[in-house]
Amino acid sequence: MNDGTLRWGVIETRFGVFAAWVDKDGKLVRFDLRAATAGNPNAGRDDKAIAPVRKQIEEYCAGKRQQFDLELAAEGTPFQRHVWDALCEIPFGVTTSYGALSKRIGRPNGARAVGLANGANPIGLIVPCHRVIGSDGSLTGYGGGLPLKRALLEHEAEIAGNKRDLFARAL
Numbered sequence: 659m660n661d662g663t664l665r666w667g668v669i670e671t672r673f674g675v676f677a678a679w680v681d682k683d684g685k686l687v688r689f690d691l692r693a694a695t696a697g698n699p700n701a702g703r704d705d706k707a708i709a710p711v712r713k714q715i716e717e718y719c720a721g722k723r724q725q726f727d728l729e730l731a732a733e734g735t736p737f738q739r740h741v742w743d744a745l746c747e748i749p750f751g752v753t754t755s756y757g758a759l760s761k762r763i764g765r766p767n768g769a770r771a772v773g774l775a776n777g778a779n780p781i782g783l784i785v786p787c788h789r790v791i792g793s794d795g796s797l798t799g800y801g802g803g804l805p806l807k808r809a810l811l812e813h814e815a816e817i818a819g820n821k822r823d824l825f826a827r828a829l
Contacts (some may be wrong), residue, residue, distance in 0.1 A: 665704035668693050669712045671719045674802070676783070678711040685731035686711055689781045691802030715783075721817045722790055724750035726784045734778060741775035748789045753811065753819025755793040777801070783810065 663682035668675060675693035679701055680686055689711070704710075710728065710754040717723035744763050748754055763797065772790075779787045782801050788810045792798045800807035802829065814820075 664701035665707035666701045667703060667705040667708040667712070669708070669715050671715060673719060673806060673813075676715065678708045678715075680707050681728070681731055682713065683731075684710065685729040686781060686784065687733075689729050689784050691782045691800075691806060711784075718783075719813075721813070724814075724817065730781060730785070732776075732780045732785070734780070737771070738775040738778055741772055742779055742781075742785045745776065745779065745785050745787055745790070748786055750786075751814045751820050753789050753791045756790055756798075757793050759790060773798075789814075791816060 664679050664687065666677055666679040668677050674691065677690040677693040678686060679688040684707065714723055714726050714728060718726070733741070734742065740763055741759070743761055756769040756773045758773040759764060763772070765771065776787045776790055778801060779785050782788070788800055788807045790798070797804050797807055
C-alpha cells in the first residue's frame with residue numbers, strides 16, 4: 659500500500675495522545691488511539707499533513723464537532739468496509755450493539771463477524787467503533803482501552819444531552 663508517501667503525526671487531546679496517518683492525497687489511512695505504538699518506518703513525520711485531522715479531533719474534544727468530515731482510505735475486506743460504513747451511520751451520542759449492527763447490515767446472525775470487523779477498524783474514534791457496546795449495555799473491547807471508550811461515550815452523551823444514562827439512546 660505504501661509507496662513512501664504516508665505521513666503521520668501526533669495529536670494531543672484531553673483523552674490522550676493519538677496518532678494519525680494520511681496518504682499522499684491527504685486521505686486518512688489510520689488513526690491510532692495509543693500514540694505510544696505510533697511510528698512507521700515507511701512513513702515520514704509530518705504534522706502539517708495531518709493538520710486537518712488534528713483540527714477536527716480538537717473540535718470533537720471541545721464539544722464543537724459531532725461528525726467528522728475527512729476523506730478516509732482505510733484498507734480492509736469488503737465486509738470490513740461495509741461494517742465500517744455502518745459504524746459511520748451511528749449518530750453522535752447514540753450507542754448500538756453488535757447484534758443490532760449486524761441486523762442493520764443484513765447479517766442477522768453475524769454479530770461475531772461484526773465484532774471482528776469492528777475490532778479491525780484502523781480509524782478508531784473517527785469511524786466510531788466506540789459506539790458499539792454489548793447487548794446487555796456493557797462496555798466491550800476497545801483498541802484504546804475501556805477507560806477511553808467510557809470517556810468518549812460519556813463525552814458524547816453529555817454533549818448530546820443524554821446525561822441521565824450513558825446508554826439511554828441505544829439503537
